[in-house]
Amino acid sequence: MKRPRAGERGVALLATLLVLVLVVALANEIFRLGARASQTGAYGRDSVRAALLAEAGTGALRIALREDAKDNKIDTLDEFWSRQAPPFDLGDGTVTVFVEDEERKINLNRLVMPNGNAPDDQRLAVFRAFLEQRGIDASLADAFVDWLDNDDTPRVGGAESPYYLSLPRPYAAKNDLFDTLEEILLVRGVTPEIYEKIRPFVTITSNGKVNLNTAPKEVLTALSAGTDAAEAGAIDNAAADRLIRYRAEQPFRRVPDIGNVSPFFRNLHSKTLFGSLVDVKSDYFHVRSTGDVGGTLRTIDAIGFRTGNNVLWYFWRLE
Numbered sequence: 001m002k003r004p005r006a007g008e009r010g011v012a013l014l015a016t017l018l019v020l021v022l023v024v025a026l027a028n029e030i031f032r033l034g035a036r037a038s039q040t041g042a043y044g045r046d047s048v049r050a051a052l053l054a055e056a057g058t059g060a061l062r063i064a065l066r067e068d069a070k071d072n073k074i075d076t077l078d079e080f081w082s083r084q085a086p087p088f089d090l091g092d093g094t095v096t097v098f099v100e101d102e103e104r105k106i107n108l109n110r111l112v113m114p115n116g117n118a119p120d121d122q123r124l125a126v127f128r129a130f131l132e133q134r135g136i137d138a139s140l141a142d143a144f145v146d147w148l149d150n151d152d153t154p155r156v157g158g159a160e161s162p163y164y165l166s167l168p169r170p171y172a173a174k175n176d177l178f179d180t181l182e183e184i185l186l187v188r189g190v191t192p193e194i195y196e197k198i199r200p201f202v203t204i205t206s207n208g209k210v211n212l213n214t215a216p217k218e219v220l221t222a223l224s225a226g227t228d229a230a231e232a233g234a235i236d237n238a239a240a241d242r243l244i245r246y247r248a249e250q251p252f253r254r255v256p257d258i259g260n261v262s263p264f265f266r267n268l269h270s271k272t273l274f275g276s277l278v279d280v281k282s283d284y285f286h287v288r289s290t291g292d293v294g295g296t297l298r299t300i301d302a303i304g305f306r307t308g309n310n311v312l313w314y315f316w317r318l319e
């Protein structure tokens with residue numbers, strides 16, 4: 001008998017959860033929305049229903065993440081929360097849920113130390129390496145640090161308020177953390193083209209440690225920078241591919257497990273500061289849940305913060 005893969009079990013479980021959550025959501029909302037929906041036209045009704053479906057999707061994901069936390073302490077691409085599920089038919093419409101952990105990405109808010117006084121040199125080196133590998137001038141990283149750090153002294157290659165105040169539509173350097181990812185477009189040198197290029201690989205909301213079980217190759221190959229890589233060498237494409245093949249068979253349960261991939265990774269972990277940049281689990285999860293009723297679409301864009309077995313909505317927007 002073939003044992004179903006975790007992903008297949010997950011899809012079935014997610015479908016069940018969605019129905020359960022939808023029933024609860026409907027029961028809670030029916031009185032509040034009923035009167036309003038009856039007074040609006042068909043578009044209004046469909047829009048309300050689509051928003052409810054989207055909310056059911058986020059509710060189902062929240063339950064899935066809580067169940068996952070009870071089941072295990074690591075997060076991988078082969079768990080039911082992380083599998084891209086097909087759209088589910090529910091009642092008069094469908095709901096499509098997209099989710100990814102934010103710890104697979106480089107956290108731009110961690111380019112400075114928590115007090116904002118100085119750069120985090122190790123993470124800065126990782127971001128520089130990432131930019132170079134994407135064909136972007138690495139000095140852009142200095143403009144990010146100046147935007148974030150609380151002084152007004154420009155770094156070499158950076159920019160502070162005097163530069164931004166000289167623009168046709170002037171504004172001051174923030175000297176504080178990013179509140180939205182779009183905000184990085186305000187940083188000197190970040191063109192819309194560069195924004196699109198780096199957007200899939202960077203975040204402003206994560207625990208700051210990259211999850212070795214979920215990070216894409218583009219992030220993995222930047223990670224050996226800033227760890228005194230001379231002791232071990234850099235994670236090149238071949239090494240990253242090897243790590244990705246290994247984790248597909250055997251997810252990392254602890255960071256030192258990376259030493260089992262190859263002698264190179266054993267050296268990297270034992271002789272450098274690599275271990276302080278990475279982890280095997282995730283805390284922040286970005287979800288986009290779209291309800292579709294007769295072509296009327298509503299999407300909830302949200303970030304869930306999982307703490308213990310609970311998931312709190314850290315960010316929530318109905319589009």
Ligand SMILES: [Ca+2]
Pocket residue numbers: 068069072073074075076079
């Ligand atoms: Ca997990």
Ligand SMILES: [Ca+2]
Pocket residue numbers: 145146147148149150151152153160173175
């Ligand atoms: Ca500054």
